[in-house]
Amino acid sequence: MKKYRFVIATVLLFLVILIGGSIVRHQNIHEYKSEEFLMDTLVSISTYGTDTDLLKLATEEAFAEMRRIAELTNRFSESDPLTYKKSDVNRINKMAGIEAVTVDKDVFNMLKLAKKYNELTEGVFDITIGPVMDLWGFGQEEQSLPSSLEIKKVLELVDSKNIILNEDLCTVYLSRKSMSLDLGAVAKGYAVEKAVNILEKQGIKSALIDAGGNIRVLGKKDNDKLWKVGIQDPRDTSSLVGILSLVDESAVTSGDYYRSIEINGKIYNHIISPKTGFPVGDNMSVTVITKDAFTADVLSTALFLMESQQAVALAEELEGIEAFIVNADQEILMTSGLIEKVVVK
Amino acid sequence: MTKADKRLLIIIFIVSFFAYALIQLYFNHALSEGQVIVKSRGEIVKYIHLQNDENVQRLEIEGKVGLLIIEIKDGMVRMVSSNCPEKICIKQGWIKNPGQSIVCVPNEVVVYIDNDNEELPDAITR
Numbered sequence: 001m002k003k004y005r006f007v008i009a010t011v012l013l014f015l016v017i018l019i020g021g022s023i024v025r026h027q028n029i030h031e032y033k034s035e036e037f038l039m040d041t042l043v044s045i046s047t048y049g050t051d052t053d054l055l056k057l058a059t060e061e062a063f064a065e066m067r068r069i070a071e072l073t074n075r076f077s078e079s080d081p082l083t084y085k086k087s088d089v090n091r092i093n094k095m096a097g098i099e100a101v102t103v104d105k106d107v108f109n110m111l112k113l114a115k116k117y118n119e120l121t122e123g124v125f126d127i128t129i130g131p132v133m134d135l136w137g138f139g140q141e142e143q144s145l146p147s148s149l150e151i152k153k154v155l156e157l158v159d160s161k162n163i164i165l166n167e168d169l170c171t172v173y174l175s176r177k178s179m180s181l182d183l184g185a186v187a188k189g190y191a192v193e194k195a196v197n198i199l200e201k202q203g204i205k206s207a208l209i210d211a212g213g214n215i216r217v218l219g220k221k222d223n224d225k226l227w228k229v230g231i232q233d234p235r236d237t238s239s240l241v242g243i244l245s246l247v248d249e250s251a252v253t254s255g256d257y258y259r260s261i262e263i264n265g266k267i268y269n270h271i272i273s274p275k276t277g278f279p280v281g282d283n284m285s286v287t288v289i290t291k292d293a294f295t296a297d298v299l300s301t302a303l304f305l306m307e308s309q310q311a312v313a314l315a316e317e318l319e320g321i322e323a324f325i326v327n328a329d330q331e332i333l334m335t336s337g338l339i340e341k342v343v344v345k
Numbered sequence: 346m347t348k349a350d351k352r353l354l355i356i357i358f359i360v361s362f363f364a365y366a367l368i369q370l371y372f373n374h375a376l377s378e379g380q381v382i383v384k385s386r387g388e389i390v391k392y393i394h395l396q397n398d399e400n401v402q403r404l405e406i407e408g409k410v411g412l413l414i415i416e417i418k419d420g421m422v423r424m425v426s427s428n429c430p431e432k433i434c435i436k437q438g439w440i441k442n443p444g445q446s447i448v449c450v451p452n453e454v455v456v457y458i459d460n461d462n463e464e465l466p467d468a469i470t471r
Contacts, residue, residue: 004346008354015361035387035455042448042455141430212448213471221467230444230466238421238441243466253470259433287470 029222034059039070039188041212048206058202062195069191072107073183089181097177108170110190117298118160125302126274130180131157138270145263151277158274189297192216216250216293234284234326243343252296254304255285273305282307289322308333380459381422395420408452
């Protein structure tokens with residue numbers, strides 16, 4: 001009889017632990033999610049932890065930092081004089097060919113890194129693409145098809161070698177008049193990475209930042225699961241082409257479908273080649289997976305501008321960089337390191 | 346083991362099972378799949394159940410800079426009208442899966458299909 005009592009007591013204890021554990025687990029891990037419209041997109045930050053006040057504080061600080069970077073790098077805000085003046089990028093562009101401008105340390109750092117990637121990609125990636133973007137009318141109310149002559153003329157202004165950086169004085173000078181920077185391909189990634197640094201400093205161990213599809217995860221989900229990040233099908237917005245499993249990584253996609261303009265019935269995507277001045281058609285979408293959101297942002301644009309085989313080859317060459325490409329023939333190409341991280345749909 | 350012991354054991358099992366199920370339900374506050382949520386300027390303005398109905402349902406949403414029209418049909422949702430300059434929200438077309446969203450930045454309007462299923466991705470890169 002005593003033996004059975006022991007069995008009952010063991011079963012009881014087991015059930016109490018199971019139920020108790022379930023309650024504690026659910027009560028301990030909270031999710032705090034906040035959204036804000038920033039950098040021309042919707043940014044959401046989800047943080048996970050036991051202290052809701054800390055999650056809220058850390059998220060607010062992360063958003064404040066993203067807002068600061070957004071203001072410093074904004075390029076299309078002439079209608080609002082106060083915002084216009086806050087932007088270092090506007091000041092740099094305005095003073096092109098005139099004088100050097102003292103900028104925020106983060107803007108300086110961003111430009112320094114962007115110049116490095118310009119060299120690495122032999123000019124395929126170039127943030128001095130501003131005049132070409134303006135000519136096409138991206139970000140403006142009206143668009144028109146530029147002539148070859150107009151393109152040729154503005155392309156002369158595109159060259160990152162003409163960004164003169166002075167590290168000691170923290171100044172930036174665009175050496176040719178009418179040159180202009182467009183940080184559309186770098187600022188969002190940089191801001192996301194700064195936000196993650198803030199979350200980490202506040203002791204957050206698990207978080208997800210989604211800046212309009214630029215994804216950065218911190219740690220594991222709920223501290224014990226892999227984050228699942230879907231890659232959108234470039235030709236069917238209601239489907240996915242793959243699902244990534246990520247930990248402490250970023251996944252950023254450049255696609256020909258998301259932002260485009262229609263001129264005379266023809267669709268032109270917003271990723272313009274600094275070599276030709278025209279949108280490229282080799283790929284439908286390029287997703288880059290790496291440790292930080294800034295590198296992922298820069299390289300997704302750079303690889304998108306390359307022929308797909310060449311893009312995979314470059315990603316394989318670079319350490320810690322993985323790429324998932326849907327090329328113009330809707331074929332999927334990926335780097336070898338990605339095979340274990342992705343489920344192709 | 347006496348009859349009473351056996352009965353007690355069965356009761357403990359049944360009570361534990363229901364307690365566990367209730368806890369899971371309560372803490373996961375499982376919303377049914379396919380719930381469309383519309384937010385405008387940070388506030389939830391509409392909850393709509395996404396039904397497989399052939400009839401087109403149209404909804405008007407007041408955005409930051411104007412009126413938007415959302416269309417729901419066959420378990421899918423899309424933006425059909427917006428006064429935003431680039432019309433990215435309209436060009437996106439239909440969405441149907443939980444976790445997907447349509448965003449109109451100038452109007453600060455977000456339409457998303459609720460994601461409360463643990464099997465679904467946590468985010469989508471696009």
